[in-house]
Amino acid sequence: FSTLLVLLTLAIEKQLPRRQFDVKDAFLYTPLKEILYIKTPEGSKRKAPFLRLKKSLYGLKQAPANWFEMLTSWLKEINYTKSASDPCLFSHQDGDSFVFFHVDDLIVAGKVDGFQEMFLSRFPNSSAHDPDTLLGMKLNQTADTVTLSQPKLIRKGLELKRNYLFLEILSRALNSKKQKNISLSSTEAELNALSDGAQESQWITYLIEELWKEKLDPAEFNIDNQGLLEKIKNFGSNSKTKHIDIKMKWLCELKNSDQINLKLIPSEEMVADALTKASNADSLKRLQAIFFLVLFSPT
Known part of the structure; x- marks a missing residue:
C-alpha cells in the first residue's frame, strides 16, 4: 500500500502518464515445474482417468509463486530492474518508467504506450485502461492529483485511522491495531508505537531515496509523552526498564545518529x-x- 502511494506521488510530481493492466487467468500462463495429475473432468471426451497438468491451475499453492517468477523474469527481459525496497516495484534502466504490481494487477507510470504494446503481446488475454481500482481502493486521477477512496469499507463503517506518516500533503502510511504485548505504563505503550513508526519510516525513506535519487532529511516524529522523550534522551537500563531495553536503545541510536528527530507536542x-x-x-x-x-x- 505504501509503495503504491509513493509511486503515485512520484508520477504526479514528474507528470508521468499512468496506466493500469489487468491479466485475466494470470496463473494459467505459467508452466508447472512439478509433475502433477488431475482427475479427468466429467463430460470430457478423454477416456483416460487422469490428465497431466501443464499449467499452474488456480488453487495450487505454488501457482502465485510461479506467476511472480514468470512476471518478474519478463520485466527483467525488457530492461526493468527490481527495487531493493519492494520486490513488486520495478524501474526501467533509463529511470523514466516504473511498474508496481499486486498479483495480476499492474500500475505503470512513464512510457505507458510502449509498455502496453509489449505487455499485450506477451499476455494477450489482458486489458489496459486508466487506473481505477487497486488493492481494494478506488482511484480517481487528474493531471496533478490522485484521490483514493474505499466506498465499500465506508459503507461497512470504516473506522478513523489514527497513526499517519506524511509525505508532502498526503498520508503515506497508516496503521491502527492492538498491541501484541502488554504495556506496563503509558510511556511503554508510546514506546511501542514510536518503534513501529520508526521502522516504517526507515523503509519508506529508503524507498523514496531510491526513486527520487535524493537524500532526505531525518524523519520527524511528534510525540505527546514527556517521559518517553526524557528516557530516549537520557536512557539508563534498570530493573524497571530492562524488558524494553533493546527497543529503547535502538531508538536512542536513531536519535543520536540524526536518523530521526523527536518533537514534543503540548496537549x-x-x-x-x-x-x-x-x-x-x-x-x-x-x-x-x-x-x-x-x-x-x-x-
Missing part, C-alpha cells in the same frame, strides 16, 4: 485529543479546521 495542540478525551469548544474547532469537518447537531 493543547494535539488534534487527536478531541477524538479520545473530553473536549471543549476550542479543541473541537481545531479538529474541524484541520480535517475540514462540519459540526452537525441532530434536530
